[in-house]
Amino acid sequence: MKVILDCDPGHDDAIAIILAASKISPLDIVGITTVSGNVEVEKNTLNALKICDIIGLDDVPVAQGATRPMVKKSEIAEEIHGETGLDGPNLPLTPKKAATSQHAIDFIIEQLHNSAEPITLVPTGPLTNIAMALVKDPSIKKNINEIVLMGGGTFGNWTPAAEFNIYVDAEAAKVVFESGILIRMFGLDVTHQVLATKETVGHLREINNPVSEFVAELLVFFMQAYKDHFDFPGGPIHDACTVAHLLDPTIFEFEHVHVAIETKGEHTYGMTAVDRLGVTGREPNTYFATGLDQGKFWRLFKKAMESYSD
Numbered sequence: 001m002k003v004i005l006d007c008d009p010g011h012d013d014a015i016a017i018i019l020a021a022s023k024i025s026p027l028d029i030v031g032i033t034t035v036s037g038n039v040e041v042e043k044n045t046l047n048a049l050k051i052c053d054i055i056g057l058d059d060v061p062v063a064q065g066a067t068r069p070m071v072k073k074s075e076i077a078e079e080i081h082g083e084t085g086l087d088g089p090n091l092p093l094t095p096k097k098a099a100t101s102q103h104a105i106d107f108i109i110e111q112l113h114n115s116a117e118p119i120t121l122v123p124t125g126p127l128t129n130i131a132m133a134l135v136k137d138p139s140i141k142k143n144i145n146e147i148v149l150m151g152g153g154t155f156g157n158w159t160p161a162a163e164f165n166i167y168v169d170a171e172a173a174k175v176v177f178e179s180g181i182l183i184r185m186f187g188l189d190v191t192h193q194v195l196a197t198k199e200t201v202g203h204l205r206e207i208n209n210p211v212s213e214f215v216a217e218l219l220v221f222f223m224q225a226y227k228d229h230f231d232f233p234g235g236p237i238h239d240a241c242t243v244a245h246l247l248d249p250t251i252f253e254f255e256h257v258h259v260a261i262e263t264k265g266e267h268t269y270g271m272t273a274v275d276r277l278g279v280t281g282r283e284p285n286t287y288f289a290t291g292l293d294q295g296k297f298w299r300l301f302k303k304a305m306e307s308y309s310d
């Protein structure tokens with residue numbers, strides 16, 4: 001299956017990339033595109049390039065995307081991801097490869113046009129690039145297999161009502177959710193069930209390869225940020241859920257529901273209105289993840305990390 005990972009790495013974005021590139025993954029990563037989100041897009045791009053170096057993803061192009069949301073001004077999450085967007089582990093000072101000169105939006109459009117098979121888009125940051133690509137060239141829709149995204153939920157983490165990725169660019173999210181493309185949504189309801197803890201870090205250290213050590217360092221920082229900020233007992237590895245689902249579609253459970261994006265509310269801007277009881281009578285547009293088989297998820301996670309020892 002061909003995928004484009006559209007991201008703002010980001011600790012959990014990094015883990016999503018690492019799962020997708022692991023030796024147990026059948027995914028063909030066509031490219032990594034970056035967007036303004038956790039930190040400024042230039043920093044997210046640099047982080048993506050450095051992650052590629054750490055995991056040996058030399059041949060996958062990285063294309064830099066939108067510098068800001070479609071309508072409102074940028075908002076970043078330095079308090080969760082640190083000043084670099086990937087604080088914690090030691091990172092290479094300068095990455096081996098450079099980003100492509102092509103803008104992410106054009107990269108996405110070109111890849112979708114040139115691919116003989118449909119491509120799955122996997123956005124784990126604000127949806128600006130995906131929405132802009134759809135606005136620039138709606139004909140790409142026919143070659144998008146599915147959009148498997150992390151965002152939203154029935155509660156918020158940036159405001160009481162809104163999750164960060166959707167809040168940052170709710171107008172973009174509206175374009176995507178109203179596009180008619182099949183959407184699979186990993187929101188906070190499910191990602192908060194995927195908590196990395198001290199035990200997870202211990203297991204990673206036992207695996208003892210450079211990638212598992214890198215992920216352990218990422219999690220140590222990320223878990224502390226969640227402790228300080230939300231008083232959480234672990235770090236929800238939100239973005240990794242998207243790729244885990246693509247590696248094993250039997251891990252997560254879904255409800256087929258209608259999801260609308262709030263772009264007007266004073267207290268609810270960026271909220272995803274998830275119609276779980278079907279009260280609107282609107283046609284479902286989203287497979288909304290509600291739960292998972294913990295054992296299956298963590299076994300897959302471990303196997304993926306161990307595969308970097310080979």
Ligand code: BDR
Nearest residue numbers: 010012077124164165238
């Ligand atoms: C989302 O926001 C970012 O901070 C994470 O990388 C994740 O994509 C969780 O709300």
Ligand code: CA
Nearest residue numbers: 010013124125
């Ligand atoms: Ca992210």
